Amino acid sequence: MTIPGPAPTLLVLDAEPRPRLGRLTGRARIEYADESTLAGRLPYADVLLVWDFTSHAVRSAWPGDGPRPGWVHTASAGVDHLMCPELAASDTVVTNARGIFDEPIAEYVAALVLAMAKDLPRTLEFQRERAWRHRESQRVAGGRAVVVGSGPIGRAIVRVLKALGITTALVGRTPRTGVHGPDDLDRLLARADWVVAAAPLTEDTRGMFDARRFGVMQPSARFINIGRGQLVVEEALAEALDKRWISGAALDVFESEPLAAGSPLWQVPGLIVSPHMSGDTIGWRDELGAQFVELYERWLAGSPLTNVVDKQRGYVPGH
Amino acid sequence: MTIPGPAPTLLVLDAEPRPRLGRLTGRARIEYADESTLAGRLPYADVLLVWDFTSHAVRSAWPGDGPRPGWVHTASAGVDHLMCPELAASDTVVTNARGIFDEPIAEYVAALVLAMAKDLPRTLEFQRERAWRHRESQRVAGGRAVVVGSGPIGRAIVRVLKALGITTALVGRTPRTGVHGPDDLDRLLARADWVVAAAPLTEDTRGMFDARRFGVMQPSARFINIGRGQLVVEEALAEALDKRWISGAALDVFESEPLAAGSPLWQVPGLIVSPHMSGDTIGWRDELGAQFVELYERWLAGSPLTNVVDKQRGYVPGH
Numbered sequence: 001m002t003i004p005g006p007a008p009t010l011l012v013l014d015a016e017p018r019p020r021l022g023r024l025t026g027r028a029r030i031e032y033a034d035e036s037t038l039a040g041r042l043p044y045a046d047v048l049l050v051w052d053f054t055s056h057a058v059r060s061a062w063p064g065d066g067p068r069p070g071w072v073h074t075a076s077a078g079v080d081h082l083m084c085p086e087l088a089a090s091d092t093v094v095t096n097a098r099g100i101f102d103e104p105i106a107e108y109v110a111a112l113v114l115a116m117a118k119d120l121p122r123t124l125e126f127q128r129e130r131a132w133r134h135r136e137s138q139r140v141a142g143g144r145a146v147v148v149g150s151g152p153i154g155r156a157i158v159r160v161l162k163a164l165g166i167t168t169a170l171v172g173r174t175p176r177t178g179v180h181g182p183d184d185l186d187r188l189l190a191r192a193d194w195v196v197a198a199a200p201l202t203e204d205t206r207g208m209f210d211a212r213r214f215g216v217m218q219p220s221a222r223f224i225n226i227g228r229g230q231l232v233v234e235e236a237l238a239e240a241l242d243k244r245w246i247s248g249a250a251l252d253v254f255e256s257e258p259l260a261a262g263s264p265l266w267q268v269p270g271l272i273v274s275p276h277m278s279g280d281t282i283g284w285r286d287e288l289g290a291q292f293v294e295l296y297e298r299w300l301a302g303s304p305l306t307n308v309v310d311k312q313r314g315y316v317p318g319h
Numbered sequence: 320m321t322i323p324g325p326a327p328t329l330l331v332l333d334a335e336p337r338p339r340l341g342r343l344t345g346r347a348r349i350e351y352a353d354e355s356t357l358a359g360r361l362p363y364a365d366v367l368l369v370w371d372f373t374s375h376a377v378r379s380a381w382p383g384d385g386p387r388p389g390w391v392h393t394a395s396a397g398v399d400h401l402m403c404p405e406l407a408a409s410d411t412v413v414t415n416a417r418g419i420f421d422e423p424i425a426e427y428v429a430a431l432v433l434a435m436a437k438d439l440p441r442t443l444e445f446q447r448e449r450a451w452r453h454r455e456s457q458r459v460a461g462g463r464a465v466v467v468g469s470g471p472i473g474r475a476i477v478r479v480l481k482a483l484g485i486t487t488a489l490v491g492r493t494p495r496t497g498v499h500g501p502d503d504l505d506r507l508l509a510r511a512d513w514v515v516a517a518a519p520l521t522e523d524t525r526g527m528f529d530a531r532r533f534g535v536m537q538p539s540a541r542f543i544n545i546g547r548g549q550l551v552v553e554e555a556l557a558e559a560l561d562k563r564w565i566s567g568a569a570l571d572v573f574e575s576e577p578l579a580a581g582s583p584l585w586q587v588p589g590l591i592v593s594p595h596m597s598g599d600t601i602g603w604r605d606e607l608g609a610q611f612v613e614l615y616e617r618w619l620a621g622s623p624l625t626n627v628v629d630k631q632r633g634y635v636p637g638h
Contacts, residue, residue, distance in 0.1 A: 107459055110483070111433035118430040121443055127592045130585045132577035134594045136601045140426055163482035164429070258451035266449045273446045275453045282455045 010296070011045035011069065013038060015052035019075070019289035027300060035061075043067040047299070049292055050074040050082055054257065058082035068092060071299060075288040077101050077153060077279070078228055079309050080201040088311040095295060095307040098152060098316050100287050101279030105198070105226050106156035108278035110164060112250045113140060113194055116222050121272065141165025146192040148208075149199035149227060150179045151318055153279075157196055166194065173204065173313070189216045194224065200315040201228035209233065214240035222248040226278040229254035238268045252278045329615070330364035330388065332357060334371035338394070338608035343615060354380075362386040366618070368611055369393040369401055373576070377401035387411060390618060394607040396420050396472060396598070397547055398628050399520040407630040414614060414626040417471060417635050419606050420598030424545050425475035427597035428515055429483060431569045432459060435541050440591065460484025465511040467527075468518035468546060469498045470637055472598075476515055485513065492523065492632070508535045513543065519634040520547035528552065533559035541567040545597040548573040557587045571597045 010028040012019065013035075021030055033041045035052075039061035042048065048069040050058060053076035062068070064086045073095045074082055087094070115121065117138040126133045145161050147154045150172025158168045169188050175181030180188060182204075189195060195217060199205045209223070209232040217223070223246055225232050234255055240246050250272035251265070257276055259265060266273055298305055310317050329347040331338065332354075340349055352360045354371075358380035361367065367388040369377060372395035381387070383405045392414045393401055406413070434440065436457040445452045464480050466473045469491025477487045488507050494500030499507060501523075508514060514536060518524045528542070528551040536542070542565055544551050553574055559565050569591035570584070576595055578584060585592055614624055629636050 103460060104456075104458060107433065107483070108437055108456070110429075111437040111439060114426065114430035115434050115439055118427055120430060120434055120439070123593045123596075124440055124443055124591070126594070127585055130580045130582075132580075132594045134596050134599070136599050136603065137423075137427070137596060139423060139600045141422060160483070164426070164479070261449045261451075263449075266446055272443070274442045275445070275451045277442075277453050277456060280453070280455050281458045284455065 008046035008300070009044060010047045010049060011038075011041050012049045013052045013055060013057065015054075017285060019049070019051055019292065020286060021289065021293065023293050024296060028296065039063070042069065045069045046071070047296070048072045050076075053081065056081050058087070059084040062087050065090075071095070071305070073292055073295060075292065077151075078200055079314055080228060080230075083311065083314060093305060094309040094311055095305055096309055096316060097288055097291060098307040100284065100291060102152045102156035104281040104284070105153050105279045106160040107281075108252070109157050109196055109198075109224055109226060110160045112224050112272065113145075113161065113164070113166075113222075115272075116248050116250070117143075143167070143193040144191055145169070145194035145196060146171060146185075146188045147196045147198055148185070149197065151198070151200065151315060153226075154196075154198040157198055161194070186213070186216050189213060189221075190218065192217065192221055194222055197223070197225040197227045197231045199227050199231060201230050202314040206230050207233050209237065211236040211239065214245050217246050219244060219247060221246045222250075224250045224252075226252045229257065234265060238264065238271070241268050241270045248272075250274070252276055327365035327619070328363060329366045329368060330357075330360050331368045332371045332374060332376065334373070336604060338368070338370055338611065339605060340608065340612065342612050346619060347615065358382070361388065364388045365390070366615070367391045369395070372400065375400050377406070378403040381406050384409075390414070390624070392611055392614060394611065396470075397519055398633060399547060399549075402630065402633060412624060413628040413630055414624055415628055415635060416607055416610060417626040419603065419610060421471045421475035423600040423603070424472050424517070424598045425479040426600075427571070428476050428517075428543055428545060429479045431543050431591065432464075432480065432483070432485075432513055432541075434591075435567050435569070436462075462486070462512035463510055464488070464513035464515060465490060465504075465507045466515045466517055467504070468516065470517070470519065470634060472545075473515075473517040476517055480513070505532070505535050508532060508540075509537065511536065511540055513541055516542070516544040516546045516550045518546050518550060520549050521633040525549050526552050528556065530555040530558065533564050536565050538563060538566060540565045541569075543569045543571075545571045548576065553584060557584065557590070560587050560589045567591075569593070571595055 007027055007029050010030050012032050014032040035057040038057050042063050053074055062084055071093045075097050079096055117140045119137050144167045146169050147157050148171045150170050158170050161168050170179050171185050172179040248270040252274045253276050326346055326348050329349050331351050333351040354376040357376050361382050362385055372393055381403055390412045394416050398415055436459045438456050463486045465488050466476050467490045469489050477489050480487050489498050490504050491498040567589040571593045572595050
């Protein structure tokens with residue numbers, strides 16, 4: 001199909017490796033920008049692909065009321081790194097990578113839950129010391145988990161934890177069938193063996209895991225964050241682990257990434273630190289690229305876009 | 320209920336912590352033996368409880384055709400540590416701890432599979448080095464596993480791997496519905512992402528994972544042994560890992576346990592070493608004791624025992 005007039009301008013906020021956009025040949029004029037050139041190029045772009053999803057440059061570069069892309073897609077589940085009041089107030093449509101990370105992240109959470117229950121980090125320590133130290137480990141079946149964040153990632157986590165025999169409760173912004181509202185959170189935390197943060201970062205969720213909430217949890221509880229670093233007050237978590245308010249934690253995301261070599265978090269006892277990789281399974285970048293190409297083809301054909309973010313809420317509203 | 324005559328003599332091959340046998344008060348005269356006193360006591364015992372399931376003393380102490388217990392129970396799934404030709408030929412009944420370890424071991428295998436897929440051991444290494452090293456990890460869903468050993472442990476492993484979306488094949492001694500026979504093994508190994516050894520140790524299975532079988536596996540395959548150490552030719556596994564014939568392995572059991580501090584296995588690249596703990600979740604000893612008490616009560620009442628081992632085959636025949 002040929003389209004009338006020149007092909008739309010697709011601006012890519014660049015990162016290596018670049019997306020495979022060969023399928024759009026002749027249907028998009030593809031330009032690349034980095035953080036320093038983004039502001040100058042945005043007014044001339046029809047579409048912005050935020051391929052460098054670690055960048056916050058869109059916020060400062062967004063042209064306000066001036067000429068701007070009608071559509072912004074980010075190759076990430078979270079949109080907190082690009083949302084700003086001007087973008088939220090505009091008629092520009094924002095879409096995200098909803099769906100790509102759900103199952104991989106759920107598997108990653110299952111890996112952390114099982115590794116902690118089976119005391120695998122200490123097994124590896126003893127192996128380095130050539131020490132045969134038999135211990136009793138925990139069952140996961142029969143335990144209770146609270147998953148905070150009722151989007152597709154949280155729901156995928158619930159599915160895999162249930163498959164392991166864990167009783168799960170899902171907490172979202174709005175109570176509905178199968179989803180608890182925020183009012184139930186503290187009561188659920190007080191009974192949970194596993195607490196998983198999988199919420200989008202919004203003004204409602206920022207810092208929600210603070211000293212008070214870690215204090216509500218059981219001493220045997222373990223906390224996992226695969227959402228956004230700013231959901232957690234990191235100092236409060238470190239203190240909760242140090243004081244044994246809870247018995248373990250794993251963070252895949254941090255207030256500041258990459259985590260600085262000098263951060264005390266690397267060495268908090270009982271804390272597993274991983275480098276924001278929970279959703280990134282082999283082939284993930286190609287999947288992100290293919291998802292964008294599919295959305296672009298819908299957009300070009302005038303079909304309604306999927307994965308449209310509610311810019312006020314900061315995520316794609318679901319069921 | 321009182322029984323006529325004196326209570327039967329229950330001899331316990333002792334280990335700490337001792338079994339809780341309080342429920343048998345008045346219904347058994349309980350005596351304890353260690354490896355050095357076992358032979359002298361066996362002729363006077365009606366029942367032998369092999370509570371120290373790490374001991375091989377029963378083999379050498381078994382009284383042959385002389386007076387001997389009519390029933391031997393071992394607090395383990397495997398019976399290889401106590402079977403000897405004289406015991407096999409006798410009319411003494413042997414029972415095992417079938418059922419106690421199934422689900423715990425299955426969870427442990429799931430923990431190893433997920434930890435290897437998600438590269439967790441290297442994540443913990445990088446954490447020690449305070450190094451932020453993003454990697455792409457693997458999906459487990461969609462992969463293929465071969466579980467060798469079609470008893471309740473192997474079947475529990477299949478259930479949990481299936482729940483994680485892995486396609487599984489079960490291999491047993493005799494082909495039947497849902498179980499492949501030994502003739503299919505090499506063909507299945509050649510396609511497997513995960514190979515799990517969960518077979519009893521018998522003359523058929525000893526050394527079955529040798530250089531030839533590791534050579535059949537895919538370079539991306541990972542091998543897990545939670546059965547018995549002697550299922551594996553350890554030098555062949557170390558060499559297969561060293562030459563990258565396969566990409567990883569985890570051993571929870573060894574030819575000689577505890578694994579000596581000087582064993583080269585502690586440091587084989589890509590090998591996770593754990594101290595025979597896969598089935599030992601909190602409360603496991605109490606479950607083993609309660610299981611024996613229940614069997615003892617059946618035996619005392621003249622009811623048929625469950626968990627009866629086929630002494631020629633070396634395991635409890637199943638479905």
